[in-house]
Amino acid sequence: MDLPASALPRDAPALPALPREPYPGIVLRAALWLAFLAPFFYSTYGFANWLASRRDDVGSIVFGWEHGIPFLAWTIVPYWSINLFYGLSLLLNNSKNGVDRLAGRYLTAQIIAVACFILFPLTATFVRPQTSGLPGFMFAVLGGFDKPFNQAPSLHIALLVIIWDHWRHRLTGIAGAAWHVWCFLIGASVLTTWQHHFIDIPTGALLGLFALWLFPRDGELPFAGFRMSADPKARRLALFYALGASLALAGAAAGALASALWLILLWPALALAIVAFAYAGAGAKVFQKTADGRVSLASRLLLWPYRLVARVNVWAWTRKLPAQIVIADGVCLGRFPTAAEADAFGTVVDLAGELERPRGASSRWVSVAMVDLLPPSREARAQAVAAIETARGQGTVLVCCALGFQRSAAVVAEWLVASGRADTPAQARGKLAAAGRPVHLGVDAAT
Numbered sequence: 001m002d003l004p005a006s007a008l009p010r011d012a013p014a015l016p017a018l019p020r021e022p023y024p025g026i027v028l029r030a031a032l033w034l035a036f037l038a039p040f041f042y043s044t045y046g047f048a049n050w051l052a053s054r055r056d057d058v059g060s061i062v063f064g065w066e067h068g069i070p071f072l073a074w075t076i077v078p079y080w081s082i083n084l085f086y087g088l089s090l091l092l093n094n095s096k097n098g099v100d101r102l103a104g105r106y107l108t109a110q111i112i113a114v115a116c117f118i119l120f121p122l123t124a125t126f127v128r129p130q131t132s133g134l135p136g137f138m139f140a141v142l143g144g145f146d147k148p149f150n151q152a153p154s155l156h157i158a159l160l161v162i163i164w165d166h167w168r169h170r171l172t173g174i175a176g177a178a179w180h181v182w183c184f185l186i187g188a189s190v191l192t193t194w195q196h197h198f199i200d201i202p203t204g205a206l207l208g209l210f211a212l213w214l215f216p217r218d219g220e221l222p223f224a225g226f227r228m229s230a231d232p233k234a235r236r237l238a239l240f241y242a243l244g245a246s247l248a249l250a251g252a253a254a255g256a257l258a259s260a261l262w263l264i265l266l267w268p269a270l271a272l273a274i275v276a277f278a279y280a281g282a283g284a285k286v287f288q289k290t291a292d293g294r295v296s297l298a299s300r301l302l303l304w305p306y307r308l309v310a311r312v313n314v315w316a317w318t319r320k321l322p323a324q325i326v327i328a329d330g331v332c333l334g335r336f337p338t339a340a341e342a343d344a345f346g347t348v349v350d351l352a353g354e355l356e357r358p359r360g361a362s363s364r365w366v367s368v369a370m371v372d373l374l375p376p377s378r379e380a381r382a383q384a385v386a387a388i389e390t391a392r393g394q395g396t397v398l399v400c401c402a403l404g405f406q407r408s409a410a411v412v413a414e415w416l417v418a419s420g421r422a423d424t425p426a427q428a429r430g431k432l433a434a435a436g437r438p439v440h441l442g443v444d445a446a447t
Helices: 023-053 064-068 073-091 096-119 133-143 155-168 173-192 200-214 232-255 260-287 297-302 304-318 378-394 407-418 425-434
Strands: 324-328 331-334 347-352 364-370 397-400
Touching (some): 073 096, 260 304, 347 378, 378 407, 397 407, 407 425
């Protein structure tokens, strides 16, 4: 069987590069987006400010230690510079698709931030001292349209995360280091210009990461081709995670009345909402896992609370079991491995869509992402079986999912039958049961 292209490891021969798009067409697409985004930004941002200015109940979230933050007038320069990078980032792209995805991130951050400014307005409490020279001029221009009400989540920080990510893939060496330093100055400037309070920064960063996740640089869009799952179990799990997300969101809102620290619950709320979306019908692509087991930066950070609990769950269920068991001819079945465990094999065939390849693992890695607790599709199983058979020619193989009980067991059972090592699915199940590790094969996998 041939290994599908999506399962090729990192060291596989590169596919032919697509022809470069004509740059004038890319610039035109970027210019059209800017012609829409600029007036949209100023109109919606100004409208949210105007609404908040008419309310008498606009509060603020300020930590006591923030009163020790110095006012540094010169940092208005890096603060303002984000406007330049906003436009340049659209204009300097390699494809129209790159322009569209970046514009989608901008638009996502803008819409969500303005919705928050309207629903939950906050105000900055610091009164800036008089400044002169270039900083004074820049503050005066800023004050002409930017009133102190659009606070959390900081749209400035959300856009900074998006623009930083855009350029970090393009700049290397000294230029890359200078870019990271300048972005740090832009981020710090929201405090040292007294434009924002601290709480606006993590909430803005969360929004920026969500925009990056929603419109990833590579791969499928998480919502592309979405159809509500017809599987009752998938729907129940989606409802379960959606309920968890709702409870975390309610806890953040209620707890914030006592302490702003409760807003940290927004993080797991968003992570659980993304997982609910996966079960509702989006599937494993929401985890943004590549064929070599790595995940996007946005996925890594946004889903960290969920992955942490998933790792604890793996330990709780498998701590008294062998990490792997031998099935046949160099093929083993097991839990999701550590880096050291993975490196004991020639190839790891990884079926756990939700978990990231452990850092430091140097063995060949083939990921066929599947969603936990749901029966893998026939197409995904066939892809994984092909990966096992191909990998056998390059050494021992570990087939794993999170626990090694269900997804990986179903695929190994199918491989046993497809390769002639078992005559029937029942015989394959018997081989797995005799290996001494609990497995749970669904009806679809068993047939």
